[in-house]
Each structure stands twice: as C-alpha cells, then as structure tokens.
Amino acid sequence: MVVSDPTANERLRRIESVTDVALARLKVEDLLVELLDRVRELLRADTVAVLLLNESRQELVATAARGLEEEVYQDTRIPVGKGFAGRIAAEGRPVIIDRVDHSDVLNPILRQKRIRSLLGVPVLAGDAVIGVLHVGTLTDRAFHQDDINLLQLVADRVALATQARISQVERTAAAALQRSLAPSVLPLLPGLELAARYAPNEEGGVGGDWYDVFTLPSGWLCVVIGDVVGHGLRAAVVMGRLRSALRAYALEGGGPAEVLTRLDRKVQHFEPGAMATVLFGQFDPSFERLRVSSAGHLAPVLAVPGQPTTLLDLPTDPPLGVRFGLRRRTSTVELEPGALLGLYTDGLVERRGRTLDEGLDVLCDVVVPGPPERLCADVMATLVGNQPPDDDITLLLMRRRVDNEIVPLELTLPAAPGSLRDIRRAVDRWLAGTEATPTDAADLQLVIGEACSNAVEHAYGARGGTVALRMELRPPDVFATISDTGSWRPPRGRNRGRGTMLMQRCSDELRVEHGPVGTTVFVRRRLTGPAS
C-alpha cells in the first residue's frame, strides 16, 4: 500500500508543477493533456480523466483522459447523481473510494481497467459544478487531504481552461454566425431609397435584432424589422431562424398578417419560450402603398414633406410566441412621393436615464424627409451619440423618390442563370418610372436579357463572375450598358446565335466591345411613349 506523505518542499513542487506559467501559453486542448500528465505523475496515479457537463446539465461527458483514453474515444456519458463521477457532480464535493466496489462504479471502462482506488473532485466555475476530475490507481491507495487539495488546484486550472475554450468556441461560432446573419446588402431600387444601421451590443457581433429587405417573385418589396427577446448567441440563433422562416412564409404568398401568423405558429411550436417583436411590410411595385402588420413592435416613424414627423398610429398585435390563435391585422400606409418611413428597434430609443416616450420624441425631432443615408447618420449621432449602447440598435429608413426623379439603375449580380429573372424585375421597376410603352419595355427587356445571357453563358469559366447593368434615361432615349469582366467565346450547340439578331432588332443602336478586361454591350433604345 502506498501512502502519500509529501514534505513541505514536495508540496511546493507539486503546486508549482500545476501552476507553471509555461502552461498558460499552451492551447486549451494541449493544456488539458499537459495538466493531466502532470497530475498523474504527481499523484502517482494510473488514470486521470476530466468529464464535463453537457449543455442539458444532465450528463457528464468524458472530455480528456490519460490512461483511460477510451473514455473519450467512446464518448462515455455518466448521468449526474449516478455512480462515482455522477455523485461528485451532484454533491459538488470531493469523493474518495479507497477500495472500489464495482457496484459504486457505473462506468464499465473503470471496471474493465480493474481500478482499485479513486479520488475525484468537482470542477467548479464560481459556485457551479461544470465537471469532474478524477484519478484512479490499479493498486490499493489511501488518498489524503493533500491529494484532494492538489487535485482541486488542478480542477481550478481545468475550469479556467474550459471556460476559455467555451468562450473561444462561442466567439468562433458567433463570428461564423455573424457572417451568415449579417444583413444582406440593401437593394438599389428605382423608386425607393434605402439605408440602414445595425449595431449589435454583444461582443460576438450578433444579437437578436434584425432587418431584412427582399423582393417577392410578384415584384412586391418586403421590409422587415424584428427583435428577439434575449441576448447573445441564443437570441442570434433564434433571430437567424425567424429571419429565414419569414422569408420562406412570405414567398408562400399572403398578406403581412398571414405571414406573421404562420411565423408565430412556427415560434410557438419549434421555439418554445422564445419571444420576438416583428414588423413586416409589403410595398406594392410603385411604392405608393405599404401593407403592414405589427407583432408588438414599436410604431414606425413617418416624415412627410411639409408636415410634422409623427409615429404611425398602427394597430399592433401581440409579439410572436405569446399567445396562440389570435387574429393578426394588416393595415395600409400611403407613402407620398418624398415621404420617409423609419423602422427601428427599442435599442435606438431606450436609454438609461431617458424614458421611452422621451426617446421617441427625440426620434421624431431628428427624422426629416431627407436622403436616408445621411439621415441614418444623423439619427445615430443624436440618439446614440458616444454612449455605449445597452442593447442592439437597428434602424431601417426608406424614402419614396419624387416622381420626376429617375435616377440611373445600377446593379451587379452573379453571372448565373438565376440572376436573369432578378434583372428583369429590376428593369421592370425602373421602366415603370419612365414613359416606356409596353413594346418599349418588352424590347429593352429582351435586349438586356440577351446581353446578360451571353455574359452568363460565354464570359466566364467554371469560376464564374458577375454581370453589371446600368440604365440611364436621357429622354427620349434609354441607354443601357451590360458589362462583364470575362471574354466571350463563340456560342456552342445548334440553333444558337439568334440572341444577337434579337438584340439588333430591339435596339436603335447596339455596340459590343470586347476589351482586355471584359465585354461591354452598349444599347440605345428610343422610347416611343407620349413624352417623345
């Protein structure tokens, strides 16, 4: 029987061995293994293992082991409260078994190894048990208070390392999420100017707030602002699911109230306990009218030229995730030319030392029917200033352009077949603001479609590329340029090459320039509408 009886010097050596600063430079995984090796040697143990509680906090999972590596390989799980390790986790204090009676030990690996004596301590983060560290010997051994102290010291190092690893994993996951959840680029639209700000409060760079702007196949433009209650990764994950579910439900058709009803059903069934406020609107293709439904979200702010800025008096239904089976309402908001509508989350207007109503008053004071991009900066400067925010802040501004203001259309999309329809939609919207007749529009669609198809089919190799379209109205002509950065190869296959003929017939002037950095198609088409 081995009795450990360390002298004072020996004790010091042991402590130094596991608090060695060199350990701090190791990566977390290597640190755990190094610590386990050292403790195995110091305590002259045959096995050493770290088990950590899983997310449900119901089970211990073998995370690192020496002399017992199979525990990790086999993903050994021990229910809290059961067996040796389970008891330590449940009671939060050290347990010694001098002579293992295999009815105490749940883990078949410990039995197979014929372990005789065991000492285990809880791994604690603050007061909470996050795991168990235990050592075992194949010969009989009486563990002493010194051994417990040393093992507890190691357990504290393990706790720190584990916490560091969890936050490292969370940070990496949050960064990956942030990339996948970052708001999509706002579309450039002929009739509506958009600008947005998103300032997540969380360190990981994602929070429960979101905004979204997308077009439906019908040509309706959807705008969304939402706020998932809660913080951190959990709220961000729910946000990501809601954002994509809302898009999917919107694609299925139906008005805003219908879409939010479906989303609510989804939240109540699949995200129990989650709650979110969402405002969802659909613009008709002329942007004159917005159909909108609010699930407990703050009222949008409306600024009309020549009138005081107000909060929209919309009927507001309960947030998502609150009550099943209620009837949600859709209302219609008219947006006159030059008017600006602002959506935001409570983080923008709520601040310590300022009531919500005061915040809303400040918002109404600063919002004017001006260019959205500059206004975004003004609103953020006034309401956020240099105060570190307590919450995520999201702001989405949209302003209907004045009718006679036809700005050039510019868009760049992947040179892929799937972009062709999006290009047609954008061209349709842009032309809707001009006086193009249906024939003018059909001709321009065709010539642009053919030029873009050529870029898709002939410009690039397997790596792909982009196709850019610019349209400008110089009455009575529309000028369009379609450019890529590849080099066209001759068409392949039979019954090809009619595209060029269509392009020529549908334009008044057509020029194709193959240059060293790509191909550009220049089109001029005279509008035959009443203005010309």
Place this chain on the structure above:
Amino acid sequence: MTAATVSVHKDGDEVHIAVAGELDLANAGLVEDEIVAAIDNTATNVVVDLTDLLYMDSSGLRILFTLSGRLEVLQIEMSVVAPHGSPTRRVIEMSGFDSLVELRP
C-alpha cells in the same frame, strides 16, 4: 430563379402543350424536357400554346426551332399559339419562325 409551368392536354392524336410564366436560360432546359416528354410517336398534331408566357428570349426560340425540326422528321404537325401584340408573338415574328410553323391565332 425563372419559373414556367408546362401543362399537357392530350385529345386523341393531338397534344396541347401550354407553357405559362417566363422562359430564359435558367429554365429552358427543364421546359424543353417537359415538352419533349409530352410528345410520343402516336401524336399527329402538336399545339404549343404560349398565350400565358410573359417573357421569352432566344433560349425559347431555340426550343421552338429544335422542336419543329424534330417534329418534321417524325411527320407530326406543329402550330404555335401566341396572341397578337404579346411580347412572345413579337419575338417569334422577329425570328422568322412564323415562316416555318403555323402561328395562331
């Protein structure tokens, strides 16, 4: 992604194929497969109805030209329905396809 629906109605030896929606490079292959699959060698007459086709470019013309060549070999009559003034009618007329195949109405 561009979407079109192809509905097929068989009436004796005549196959009526209606293409609705939009037709471009993105879905031309799919649409062509569906059209071709609807025509077996018992057919004597094929009507391609483009009344509800809102957009068609040269990839649609390619389908029509290829189909008319194949049906000629199979001795199957072909006609195309495209209303006067529709964008589809315009594309077909510009291509000269109407000189190969009967265009209705």
